[in-house]
Amino acid sequence: MLTYIAASKIYPVTSAPLENGVLALEPDGTISAIYSAEAFARLNKPVVFFEGAIIPGMVNTHCHLELSHLRGKIAQHTGLPAFVEQVIKFRGFDEEAVLQAMEAADQEMRDNGIIAVGDISNLAASRPVKLGSDLYYYTFVEAMGFNPARASEIYTAAAALKVSFEPLDASVVPHAPYSVSTELFGLIKAGADAGNSLQTMHSQETAAENEFFESKTGAFLQLYNFLGLDLSFYMPSGKSSLQTILPKLSNGKALLVHNTESNLSDIGYAKQQHADLFWCLCPNANLFIENRLPDVQLLRDQGLKITLGTDSLASNAALSILKEMQTLQEKKAVDFDTVLCWATYNGAEFLGIDARYGSIEVGKNPGIVLLEHFEQGKITDSTTVKRLF
Ligand SMILES: [Zn+2]
The missing domain is CATH 3.20.20.140 (Metal-dependent hydrolases)
Incomplete structure (x- = not known):
């Protein structure tokens, strides 16, 4: 059973950032697939959307x-x-x-x-x-x-x-x-x-x-x-x-x-x-x-x-x-x-x-971290961290 999560921006680190990208995650957090917004829309699957930026642990x-x-x-x-x-x-x-x-x-x-x-x-x-x-x-x-x-x-x-x-x-x-x-x-x-x-x-x-x-x-x-x-x-x-x-x-x-x-x-x-x-x-x-x-x-x-x-x-x-x-x-x-x-x-x-660890790539289990209140690519005093997986 895969969980699909999306965010305003995903930073895989080893590849270019994705606007509104989606990650398919196994129950233990292993990354099973990475989708662009367009590719994911064609799958017609339920997704949990997070406002903010997803980065690896x-x-x-x-x-x-x-x-x-x-x-x-x-x-x-x-x-x-x-x-x-x-x-x-x-x-x-x-x-x-x-x-x-x-x-x-x-x-x-x-x-x-x-x-x-x-x-x-x-x-x-x-x-x-x-x-x-x-x-x-x-x-x-x-x-x-x-x-x-x-x-x-x-x-x-x-x-x-x-x-x-x-x-x-x-x-x-x-x-x-x-x-x-x-x-x-x-x-x-x-x-x-x-x-x-x-x-x-x-x-x-x-x-x-x-x-x-x-x-x-x-x-x-x-x-x-x-x-x-x-x-x-x-x-x-x-x-x-x-x-x-x-x-x-x-x-x-x-x-x-x-x-x-x-x-x-x-x-x-x-x-x-x-x-x-x-x-x-x-x-x-x-x-x-x-x-x-x-x-x-x-x-x-x-x-x-x-x-x-x-x-x-x-x-x-x-x-x-x-x-x-x-x-x-x-x-x-x-x-x-x-x-x-x-x-x-x-x-x-x-x-x-x-x-x-270290990047968001298929097969890795790097820890999935959400940065909220992360404005225009800048960390501010109000930016907070949430561990999603
Ligand atoms: Zn020291």
Whole structure:
């Protein structure tokens, strides 16, 4: 038994938008057929019409579910090193409160039309929430440690944590250029290459990160002082963080997150160095922490594969990919068709789930999302999201 639904506009993402198009859906939401208004009229079948735009379920490629209890607790516009310090100070929360916040965050993402999530984890705390969720989760177990002497111990713990997430998909990944020693990068790369596993890393989120690599100066020195780390062994490379670190990353599919300070020279280098990079933008988190945005036009001009992420509720008021799209539409003049592809298809491709998710195509079951109060191809403050299937 098929259900027929129509909308003012359907955005399949991988093909041109349809005015008053119709979808034939199986009971589980699998798309059985896609009709133009004219073709469907000839079938003479009953249809449910929705005012608004139908899009596939959205993909959040960068989240930290386990920081959900920090919503509203962290000061804005402090810059990244001070933000990291604040998050560390808030560790050791009541376990039950943390679990409840994660469950609420999972529900919030579902309500906001998100169907798949790439989630950074430092603990196993999010496992029960992910197992009980109908959203798809890929877990990135984050390894962090700048002290080379501890590399082996840190990697072993991260690898064990990855196993504890089974049967969920997971891999061990580096946190960021400034928080992972060369030795630890080596272990992560060997593990990723052996397991052919997805990689991701926070990258060029702040100017201080480049300063630390170029000249061993800037705000990260204060952070290491706070963490009590002796940096006497560390020699600056004289190059930007991305140009220093990229050779240490696995050559497999990888997602660089933030890219706020990435310039033409970094991107040119990255294209030469790595053949399978995706670039994740988290504009609302960037505005929260650094009050800056990446050079989105440069990333577009360079033909990069862009995805979107919310980052965590520690640095965002909501877990809504639609809100990230709206920020890019308003502050960077990105048109809806382009930003929709970033929000759906590109994220699904990165996570390796594009056989099912990311676009409206026959045979896929991508989640069917209705945007109401979506006027003339623009997301507004009154645009709402409804999950239809
Ligand atoms: Zn993050």
